[in-house]
Amino acid sequence: MSNGPVGVALVGAGVISGQYLRNLNAFPDVRVLGVADLDADRAAAVAREHDVPVSGPLGSVLALPEVEIVVNLTVPSAHAAVALECLRAGKHVYGEKPLALDMDEAAKVVAEAANLGLRVGGAPDTFLGAGLQSTGRALRSGLIGTPVAVTAATQSLGPESWHPNPEFFYQPGGGPLFDLGPYYLTALVSLLGPVIQVAAGTRRAREHRVVGSGPKAGEIFPVDVPTHVNALLDFPGTATAAATFSFDSPVNRRMIEIIGTEGALSLPDPNTFDGPLLARGAHDKDWRELPLSGTTASRGIGVLDMARSIRAATPHRASGELAYHVLELMTAIEESGGSSEFRGIASTTATPEPLPDDWDPYALTIAT
Incomplete structure (x- = not known):
């Protein structure tokens, strides 16, 4: 098992990437190593802005051996194809919602991850x-x-x-x-x-x-x-x-x-x-x-929880199973729209474990 902070790369340098990069760069348990985009100039500009060392097409960040998780911020129509490419390169994948455009695509992503012994995670992590x-x-x-x-x-x-x-x-x-x-x-x-x-x-x-x-x-x-x-x-x-x-x-x-x-x-x-x-x-x-307790650290804490869970060999909370179930709900809702008839849901998901009271995204918890 690897030690030290988990290497992360982003693919998709659009509007939401800045929020992810600001947050991930502040979490000591992860290291952001690359930004990929179809537009190489845009990837380079975003990488420079956030002090990320590597930018370019997806292949350039997948080639980095230190990258363990790829955060997939591409448009929904590309989510499944990009996730599969990352998995086949030996990387865990955390994707923006939805997991895929349809259940067939989502099933391929989940099955590929299981076959390769890799993890899938999915937004939202709110x-x-x-x-x-x-x-x-x-x-x-x-x-x-x-x-x-x-x-x-x-x-x-x-x-x-x-x-x-x-x-x-x-x-x-x-x-x-x-x-x-x-x-x-x-x-x-x-x-x-x-x-x-x-x-x-x-x-x-x-x-x-x-x-x-x-x-x-x-x-x-x-x-x-x-x-x-x-x-x-x-x-x-x-x-x-x-x-x-x-x-x-x-x-x-x-x-x-x-x-x-x-x-x-x-x-x-x-x-x-x-x-x-x-x-x-x-x-x-x-x-x-009511009084609140917990983190307000914003987008990216699902990636951080995934990284910490990889090192601890425990389940992560914003899981592919949860994202798959939510996708089936949305798909069934859309399909039911023409008839207003109930549609059964085939998938299920475990209820995510609550975060510990002392869970702190800004603490270094992974031993180097």
Whole structure:
């Protein structure tokens, strides 16, 4: 088994790469060694900005023997192909969501990793932040009794007003369900366990959208996915959930509420790592804010947990199994949209272990 900090490379030098690189460079248990992109100049610029020693095409970072984990930040349509290339080069893979565009592609990635004795991890890792970890502690303590029902919603007019290249949000693998759904579904599965069946209704409000900012402002592009999704999810032996995912709403909402037999919780935005976390008893007249404990270190803590788990030979929490289950939920929700009939979910996943109370991303825990 190797010793010392785990070598990491990124593939995909787009908008989100900066956030990952800032965070990963601050974690002493990992070393960022390379940045890859189809655009070599962009990879080089990002590498220079973040003091990463190697940049170039994917092959240039896969050739680095010190790289053990590749963080796959490519567009959704490339997730599976890039993951397979990395696995076949002997690297563990941690990918941005979704794991793949469809279940066949995802199954190939998971099977290839198992055959090669390698790990797959997947975003989002927001459920490892202080807000949702504290939610889990509140549920396990029995604060609201037994969970009975969940209401969740993420609603906006879509990302084209602020993102300079929004087209991929409206292609397969995007839309509010595949773009924002993973945060909400991963949060719920991490708290309540796997889902056994789903049903949904879906709509697409407009056939085309307009880029609202940047050099392409005013360009018209097609919409190829549902932009408003209402879903029902059945968690066996516990709550049912009603969830809305929309890019068609002038009302901005980001919320999850869990109702229990003894009260309710209002959860933090699952696209964040912090609070607030609110609670109320069955007879309370108002919400009260609960104290939080845990990390608010932001994107990349799933990669760090994976790195530490590799060295400790323990399961990592933002696992390929969890990402695969969430992908099946989204796929089944989309498939159910035309009929509103329930679809059974074949996959399952273990509930991720809570992070230890003293888990500190900025501490050096891996022996050199």
